[in-house]
Amino acid sequence: xxxxxxxxxxxxxxxxxxxxxxxxxxxxxxxxxxxxxxxxxxxxxxxxxxxxxxxxxxxxxxxxxxxxxxxxxxxxxxxxxxxxxxxxxxxxxxxxxxxxxxxxxxxxxxxxxxxxxxxxxxxxxxxxxxxxxxxxxxxxxxxxxxxxxxxxxxxxxxxxxxxxxxxxxxxxxxxxxxxxxxxxxxxxxxxxxxxxxxxxxxxxxxxxxxxxxxxxxxxxxxxxxxxxxxxxxxxxxxxxxxxxxxxxxxxxxxxxxxxxxxxxxxxxxxxxxxxxxxxxxxxxxxxxxxxxxxxxxxxxxxxxxxxxxxxxxxxxxxxxxxxxxxxxxxxxxxxxxxxxxxxxxxxxxxxxxxxxxxxxxxxxxxxxxxxxxxxxxxxxxxxxxxxxxxxxxxxxxxxxxxxxxxxxxxxxxxxxxxxxxxxxxxxxxxxxxxxxxxxxxxxxxxxxxxxxxxxxxxxxxxxxxxxxxxxxxxxxxxxxxxxxxxxxxxxxxxxxxxxxxxxxxxxxxxxxxxxxxxxxxxxxxxxxxxxxxxxxxxxxxxxxxxxxxxxxxxxxxxxxxxxxxxxxxxxxxxxxxxxxxxxxxxxxxxxxxxxxxxxxxxxxxxxxx
Numbered sequence: 001x002x003x004x005x006x007x008x009x010x011x012x013x014x015x016x017x018x019x020x021x022x023x024x025x026x027x028x029x030x031x032x033x034x035x036x037x038x039x040x041x042x043x044x045x046x047x048x049x050x051x052x053x054x055x056x057x058x059x060x061x062x063x064x065x066x067x068x069x070x071x072x073x074x075x076x077x078x079x080x081x082x083x084x085x086x087x088x089x090x091x092x093x094x095x096x097x098x099x100x101x102x103x104x105x106x107x108x109x110x111x112x113x114x115x116x117x118x119x120x121x122x123x124x125x126x127x128x129x130x131x132x133x134x135x136x137x138x139x140x141x142x143x144x145x146x147x148x149x150x151x152x153x154x155x156x157x158x159x160x161x162x163x164x165x166x167x168x169x170x171x172x173x174x175x176x177x178x179x180x181x182x183x184x185x186x187x188x189x190x191x192x193x194x195x196x197x198x199x200x201x202x203x204x205x206x207x208x209x210x211x212x213x214x215x216x217x218x219x220x221x222x223x224x225x226x227x228x229x230x231x232x233x234x235x236x237x238x239x240x241x242x243x244x245x246x247x248x249x250x251x252x253x254x255x256x257x258x259x260x261x262x263x264x265x266x267x268x269x270x271x272x273x274x275x276x277x278x279x280x281x282x283x284x285x286x287x288x289x290x291x292x293x294x295x296x297x298x299x300x301x302x303x304x305x306x307x308x309x310x311x312x313x314x315x316x317x318x319x320x321x322x323x324x325x326x327x328x329x330x331x332x333x334x335x336x337x338x339x340x341x342x343x344x345x346x347x348x349x350x351x352x353x354x355x356x357x358x359x360x361x362x363x364x365x366x367x368x369x370x371x372x373x374x375x376x377x378x379x380x381x382x383x384x385x386x387x388x389x390x391x392x393x394x395x396x397x398x399x400x401x402x403x404x405x406x407x408x409x410x411x412x413x414x415x416x417x418x419x420x421x422x423x424x425x426x427x428x429x430x431x432x433x434x435x436x437x438x439x440x441x442x443x444x445x446x447x448x449x450x451x452x453x454x455x456x457x458x459x460x461x462x463x464x465x466x467x468x469x470x471x472x473x474x475x476x477x478x479x480x481x482x483x484x485x486x487x488x489x490x491x492x493x494x495x496x497x498x499x500x501x502x503x504x505x506x507x508x509x510x511x512x513x514x515x516x517x518x519x520x521x522x523x524x525x526x527x528x529x530x531x532x533x534x535x536x537x538x539x540x541x542x543x544x545x546x547x548x549x550x551x552x553x554x555x556x557x558x559x560x561x562x563x564x565x566x567x568x569x570x571x572x573x574x575x576x577x578x579x580x581x582x583x584x585x586x587x588x589x590x591x592x593x594x595x596x597x598x599x600x601x602x603x604x605x606x607x608x609x
Contacts, residue, residue: 010080010148011275012051014072015040018060018088018112026116032215032223033087036155039224039306040085042339043232046302047280049083051075060088062111062126069136079147081275082140082199087225090156090213091116093124106130107209109156137201144199149269149276151244154205155225157213200269202244204231204251207262208474216258216412217394219305220338227264230254236307238274239450240281245270246452248475252597256545257440260506261413263545263599266475286357288317289340296348299331301357304340311336312363315343317355328355369430369437372411374400382423386430397433399426408433417508429508436508439549440595449552449592450493451526455479457605458486458535466535469605477598480605481543485536489550491526497552497592498525500559506544506600512560513548521556543600552592 017037021028037054044052053075055068069084076082089110108114108127115126140150206227207213218224234250248266255264273279286303303309311334316327331343349355370388372395373380379399380389395411406426408417418429457471457479468486471478479485491497498521501514515521526532551559 010077011044011047011049011083011278012053012072012075012080013040013044013049013083013085014053014055014068016055016060016065016068016084016086016088016109018057018110020057021089021110022058022113025112025114028089028110028116031088032225033155035218035222036085036087036225036228039228039232039338043235044083047235047275058112060112062114062128065109065111065128066136069140073136073139073143076140076143076148078143078145080144081148081278082144082150083153084137084140084150085153085155085228087155087228090154091127093127093129109133109154138198141198141201146197146199147276148199149272150199150201152201152203153227153231154203155213155227156205157207157211200272202268202270202272203266204244204248204475205265206255208265211262212413213262214259214412218338221392221394226255226259226262227251229258230264233306235274236282238279238282241273242279242281243271243273244268245475247274249596252476252545253440253547253595256504256506256547256597257437259412260410260545261415263474263476270475284358286315286359288352288355288357291349291352292342296350297345298334299343299345299349299352301341301343302339303357304336304338306338308362309333309336309341309359310363313341313359314361315357316360317345317349317357319354320356321354330360369397369434370395371397371399371430374398379406379423379426383427383430386427386434396437397430432510433508435510436504439502439504439510440547447552447592448493448495448554448590449497450491450495451497451499451550451552451592451594452490452492453548453550453594453596454488454490455536455548455596455598456486456488458484459606460484460535460537467606471605473599473601476545477596478603478605479536479539479546479598479600481539481541481600481602482604483539483606485539487534487536487548488531489526489534490531491528494528496525496527497554498556499553500524500551500557502549502551502559504547504549505542506546507542515558515560521558524556539600541600543602546598546600548596548598550594550596552594554590 015037017033018031019033020030034056037056041052041054053068053072055064059068072082072084086109091108091110092105093108095106106124107130108124111126111128113126115122137150137152144150204227206225214226215223216226216229218229230251233254234247237250238247244266248264248270252264255262286301286307286309289300289302292298292300301315313333315331315333317329317331318325318327329345329347329349331345333341334344335342343357368386368388370391370393371383372390383389397417398409398411400407400409402419405419405421407419408426408429409415410417417433420426420429455477457469459467461467466486489499489501499514500512500521503511503513505511515524
């Protein structure tokens, strides 16, 4: 974990996590909420939270959850910044007070002893309805006042979707929602316009109301909630000044990679800085937790796979005090967990607590796609160059024959990734998947460049004029195949940069949007504080979550040859797979990246004339 520096005052949280439900409830599936709770506790400790309450399993009946919310309320003070996180099942019940005008359903959190099946006379007395949760959020916001804020994270599902993949779904299909967008919790919990004297509210959920919120596998191959994992990982990357809106972009990108098919949602004060500017920002150094061996040559650092530190990464160690001088020692990571790593040093050391660790050479993941082959397809020997076949790792794709074709199915969701015919087409599809995975997952903690992107729906009118519409859907920009689009790239830092722009489609295909024939690499330069606006003349299917990845450097570069060749090799520099030695012999020393996720739909955004 990077070294952290910020005030710890006024940050408090409640974590509600239900992994196992009471047998009398009628068969709610077990979840990995305990893993969510551990991840959140670690993330909040690093953020300097002074109070983290937990309400788990047997404690988390409706009465227990209400008592925990009351305890949190009683411990708050004006100006506090609050996190309420829920990991568990969600469901829908018939509306009990007439406030649900669209679908006559209340969205509910499912406490430990709440029934899965119930008679028509059941009134929901064991569930926690959205209306009651909204009232509790109002009380918390009133307690912290206008100087504080409340963040609600719901890693649960309120849709009628059923799982067809390998992963557990955090929800129930007893009722089918009518709403086509949003989390379905937004209306009850979001504050009425114009309310004063209360703290601000930010609400992030793991999926739309029409989607299943699936669990996923973390970097250690263990199940975890998709929103919880993405939130904690994005928080580790957060640079100074990051807003909830920008953090949400990172969350969407991580979810698109780890749990495709679901769309996180954001409502509320997204422009607010994380924890109202009191967040602990990531820096390019990791703290040392202590020696682990008697020879004083093995130590543990507070950064692991969640921060991108894998076995083989080379670290240098420096004294914390004063200007950073010569390295005290160099070491290699020999074991890494999700949140920590063990480093073997090249020499014995004393006083490990006075040291900080800096990456010298990062190792990037093996980008072979873990696959599971069903049936005797004869493909295993042919795809070993790009895939790990039937390994111990959780599979990303399942391959099976369907007539004369081969289906590649996303293992976590059961959704078809691609159907192809022929061995060459299978290799191409696997290479596409691997390359898209790399481009979604690139991270650089110590970059001199800062940028942001935004897209808007647009329509080209007769006469060459453009009409622009800000089409946020659950916090995510939306484009439509019925219209055009408008892209803005802004240099938000103090350093000019050259850039390339790569598109990762929902179906896993990648394409370089910039440079192009009319805009060669040499002209793709953006000065500090400046913006570039570009029309998107055609928005194409497939529908779903799309990702734009901006790559930045201190010198002109061109990734088109590597993307066209589906390069996936190279693990010693972040962009090495994008710089083919025959085209770009010198990899730029200064590199940066920015990302934006948006949805592609077929909705009508403009009035027809």
